[in-house]
Amino acid sequence: RALLRPSIHTFFFWSFMIYLISGCFVLVTQPAANDFFCKVRPQKQFQGKGCENCSSILTLCSKSDCWRNAMNVTYQANASTTVGALYLTFQEAATDVTCHNLVDDRTTNPLQMLAKIVAASASQTVSTACKQFHCGVARNSLLTQSDLVSYTGNCTNKYGSKPRDQAKFC
Numbered sequence: 001r002a003l004l005r006p007s008i009h010t011f012f013f014w015s016f017m018i019y020l021i022s023g024c025f026v027l028v029t030q031p032a033a034n035d036f037f038c039k040v041r042p043q044k045q046f047q048g049k050g051c052e053n054c055s056s057i058l059t060l061c062s063k064s065d066c067w068r069n070a071m072n073v074t075y076q077a078n079a080s081t082t083v084g085a086l087y088l089t090f091q092e093a094a095t096d097v098t099c100h101n102l103v104d105d106r107t108t109n110p111l112q113m114l115a116k117i118v119a120a121s122a123s124q125t126v127s128t129a130c131k132q133f134h135c136g137v138a139r140n141s142l143l144t145q146s147d148l149v150s151y152t153g154n155c156t157n158k159y160g161s162k163p164r165d166q167a168k169f170c
Helices: 008-038 065-079 087-094 097-104 110-121 128-144
Strands: none
Touching: 065 087, 065 110, 065 128, 087 128, 097 110, 097 128, 110 128
């Protein structure tokens, strides 16, 4: 009965219980939600809504599979943790408006992005981080990542960036 009587103690007790139950609910359901939403691809060819129908602007949505895979693999391999070689450059490039505009401006692959960076450097200030990160993407897509390039013609899908039906293609 004391727990139902209005007082400062019961207020904090019930607030604590609500937060505890909510926290447990989030903790239990988050992995399933992440699995579900991370498998949803927005592109129409993957039964998504289509890039033009997304409520948010997904910068790489309309880009080629090659570039999306190269960006995803580069992020996972080199920029997703603080010890990654491109971690700081990715953080800075992600907030660089000029860099974002170059990515968004009908650029279709990593090499075209490098060419746009060189061309834009003459008239705009392109950050060093933008240059370094996109050089890393190009290096991974052309030379170093077995998910993206293979001299035998069979690529891996170590980082899970490609759909199952494209897993072995470079």
